[in-house]
Amino acid sequence: MIYIISFTILYGLFPFLYFLFFKKKLSHEIKAFIPFLIIVFISSIYEFIFTTLLHFNVSIWFIIYSIASFFTVFYFFNEIIIKNNTIIKVFTLCFFFLLLLILFLLFNKEDFFKISSWIDTYTTIFIFIFSVKWFKEVFQKLKYESLWNSPYFYVVSGLILYYFGNLFLFLMAELMYKNNNYSFQYYWLLNIILNLVLRTLLIVGIWKARVK
Numbered sequence: 001m002i003y004i005i006s007f008t009i010l011y012g013l014f015p016f017l018y019f020l021f022f023k024k025k026l027s028h029e030i031k032a033f034i035p036f037l038i039i040v041f042i043s044s045i046y047e048f049i050f051t052t053l054l055h056f057n058v059s060i061w062f063i064i065y066s067i068a069s070f071f072t073v074f075y076f077f078n079e080i081i082i083k084n085n086t087i088i089k090v091f092t093l094c095f096f097f098l099l100l101l102i103l104f105l106l107f108n109k110e111d112f113f114k115i116s117s118w119i120d121t122y123t124t125i126f127i128f129i130f131s132v133k134w135f136k137e138v139f140q141k142l143k144y145e146s147l148w149n150s151p152y153f154y155v156v157s158g159l160i161l162y163y164f165g166n167l168f169l170f171l172m173a174e175l176m177y178k179n180n181n182y183s184f185q186y187y188w189l190l191n192i193i194l195n196l197v198l199r200t201l202l203i204v205g206i207w208k209a210r211v212k
Contacts, residue, residue, distance in 0.1 A: 006052055008192045008199075012044030015202040022210065030209045032079035033155050035072040037202065039065070059112035066119040070096065073123055073159065077130040080152050081137060096122065120170040124163040131156050151209040158201030165194045 050056040
């Protein structure tokens with residue numbers, strides 16, 4: 001199990017490294033998901049060194065990663081679909097900050113599973129709403145001859161699969177961790193598989209962003 005986890009963590013380095021290697025050959029579309037590539041890259045370094053090797057406490061990192069992931073996902077959808085809609089931006093961010101305020105008032109860092117689960121659930125809802133809007137706009141305006149040629153399609157698909165696939169884990173993680181550690185490991189394997197899928201789709205998205 002530890003080898004699979006280590007491989008998955010280190011595999012998270014590849015999307016950003018792949019971007020750095022080919023950045024001069026990539027179209028402007030890549031701009032939308034660079035922040036997400038960076039947070040995955042930083043996460044992989046931190047988790048391999050501090051969590052896997054040094055066994056640091058993960059509570060603060062769980063919360064920081066969930067918050068940072070939301071902002072990178074928000075930036076991505078802002079670039080591809082929200083754009084100049086100020087009302088949606090303000091509403092989304094205000095509600096998110098309100099959620100954070102409530103969570104930090106109700107819980108402390110020992111409840112990191114609860115805090116990160118609520119943040120990830122909010123991110124999942126956000127992804128669902130704006131993925132639907134993006135697909136709707138793509139089909140209405142016929143932006144692409146084929147969705148297979150769109151780098152955004154792979155990033156959106158990866159986010160949908162990862163966040164929706166992990167939704168049950170987000171909601172039940174603390175309960176499973178406290179009551180049945182073996183069951184938690186079993187469900188965490190799902191998280192590992194979905195991480196591999198997401199990171200692979202990020203690489204495909206970068207490859208599709210090449211200037212032809």
